[in-house]
Amino acid sequence: MLTYMLQVKDIPNAEILQKFADRYPQTDIKSVMTFLNLLRVGSDLSHGLNSYLAGYDLLQGRWWVLLLLMREDDLSSTPSLLAEKAGVSRATMTGLLDGLLREKLISRVHGRRDRRQILIRLTAKGQAKLDEVMPGYYQRVNLLMQALTETEALNLMSLLEKIYQRRHVFEDDPILNK
Amino acid sequence: MLTYMLQVKDIPNAEILQKFADRYPQTDIKSVMTFLNLLRVGSDLSHGLNSYLAGYDLLQGRWWVLLLLMREDDLSSTPSLLAEKAGVSRATMTGLLDGLLREKLISRVHGRRDRRQILIRLTAKGQAKLDEVMPGYYQRVNLLMQALTETEALNLMSLLEKIYQRRHVFEDDPILNK
DNA sequence: TTGACATAGTTAGGTGGCTAACTATATGCT
DNA sequence: AGCATATAGTTAGCCACCTAACTATGTCAA
Structure with missing residues (x-):
């Protein structure tokens, strides 16, 4: 089965990531945004599939x-x-x-x-x-x-x-x- | 949080999907494969992230x-x-x-x-x-x-x-x- | 002002994940 | 033959998710 975690409704925007980058200099804002977006799309689709299936018990x-x-x-x-x-x-x-x-x-x-x-x-x-x-x-x-x-x-x-x-x-x- | 389901280790291959397509004529094999691959990549990355975090309790x-x-x-x-x-x-x-x-x-x-x-x-x-x-x-x-x-x-x-x-x-x- | 409604948070009970520890059965080596 | 080890499945106990129902507090309008 596909088992995800994190149903991020609220991915950090560039401004917030900049704040984190100030504290953690390793941060590459573009990488993080791409990564989180990928996770979010997968997670949302997975949730959608679930709710479809739930309609059939x-x-x-x-x-x-x-x-x-x-x-x-x-x-x-x-x-x-x-x-x-x-x-x-x-x-x-x-x-x-x-x-x-x-x-x-x-x-x-x-x-x-x-x-x-x-x-x-x-x-x-x-x-x-x-x-x-x-x-x-x-x-x-x-x-x-x-x-x-x-x-x-x-x-x-x-x-x-x-x-x-x-x-x-x-x-x-x-x-x-x- | 990102909440996924289905940790598909074993995505159906084209041959298996053909078997399903015989029973369910709606099946578009390419669409399904793309869809499941997207879910799998997201799910596996999410699991990886989790196991990293688990190392820090x-x-x-x-x-x-x-x-x-x-x-x-x-x-x-x-x-x-x-x-x-x-x-x-x-x-x-x-x-x-x-x-x-x-x-x-x-x-x-x-x-x-x-x-x-x-x-x-x-x-x-x-x-x-x-x-x-x-x-x-x-x-x-x-x-x-x-x-x-x-x-x-x-x-x-x-x-x-x-x-x-x-x-x-x-x-x-x-x-x-x- | 008081009664209806809305909102903040918790609790109860269910699903779906996990690891660790257990029972029962096979297998395989000496 | 007998013992060590491996494998199949279950159980117990934990986490993270849900909905529904509940308590407590606010709000607003008649």
């Missing part, structure tokens, strides 16, 4: 789990694999599956070969829920992306890719000297 | 609250204003402030004029925490953004802005017919 991560199951030829997977593909902990996945099970959108059976495993399967009701949600989702994504021409979209992808390659700067020991 | 939203306070000339604000500027509910802000107060990074005094109000103030300890965190934050943002030339960064901002203007497509009643 599909809170956040549960939708993604259903999609992961639908991708599989036998509509099945295990909690561990789902957790890995969704990028959440196994503990979180337990909670998501509990909720989906309560609404009977998935079923669970104990594994035969490996008795530690549990097999999660998309039910007919789960598939029906996706059939209800997905057309509107795709329509909205199309509408959103019509903001860009095809060339612009490719351009955006390539710019994002350049940034994405440096995503590890925030980790423990980035090489900070260029 | 500054969990997520609390950092943003400290920054909002530091912006103010008197280092002070009220829970309501902070909630609005951070884009969270007043209830959430109550919880964040409780945590910050426990660590003495802020102080709270009852308002004199309006006795419903509470005045939140950045303490010296809170300022010291920011002084510890911010230089490394700015360094990392700079390093990240050096992935783009100045022209590319401006280009990115303008592309994001075009998408941002359509952020309401996910809301209740978007005009879906062009």
Whole structure:
């Protein structure tokens, strides 16, 4: 799932950033503004998607789990694999599956070969829920992306890719000297 | 604060999307891929920022609250204003402030004029925490953004802005017919 | 002036994240 | 065969988000 933080309504403007730059000389105002804008656009879109899904009682991560199951030829997977593909902990996945099970959108059976495993399967009701949600989702994504021409979209992808390659700067020991 | 969801490790590839497109003819594969990539880059950067902050015991939203306070000339604000500027509910802000107060990074005094109000103030300890965190934050943002030339960064901002203007497509009643 | 309405903040209860610690089952080495 | 280690899943307890309902205080107009 996509898990963001910071729903910045109020990104600092250049004036405020200048104040911070006075105290922290490392500050590069343009970099910070670009960075925060990128985060904000992603965060707002993510919130928009959520509110769309909420209209179908599909809170956040549960939708993604259903999609992961639908991708599989036998509509099945295990909690561990789902957790890995969704990028959440196994503990979180337990909670998501509990909720989906309560609404009977998935079923669970104990594994035969490996008795530690549990097999999660998309039910007919789960598939029906996706059939209800997905057309509107795709329509909205199309509408959103019509903001860009095809060339612009490719351009955006390539710019994002350049940034994405440096995503590890925030980790423990980035090489900070260029 | 920036609040994302979905930490998609596993964005569907073109082949999987084709499978979905067979069932849901609305699907425009390029649009969906661009959309999910944008969300993923934002989400991963947001997670990176978080893990950086976690190294300083500054969990997520609390950092943003400290920054909002530091912006103010008197280092002070009220829970309501902070909630609005951070884009969270007043209830959430109550919880964040409780945590910050426990660590003495802020102080709270009852308002004199309006006795419903509470005045939140950045303490010296809170300022010291920011002084510890911010230089490394700015360094990392700079390093990240050096992935783009100045022209590319401006280009990115303008592309994001075009998408941002359509952020309401996910809301209740978007005009879906062009 | 008093009663209706609005605003500030908190509390309760739900979701969705996390880590750490636990149980149960496999696996694999000696 | 038996023990160490690894893996699957759950539980407990924390943080950060939400809405709805509540208390206390202000405001304003009849």
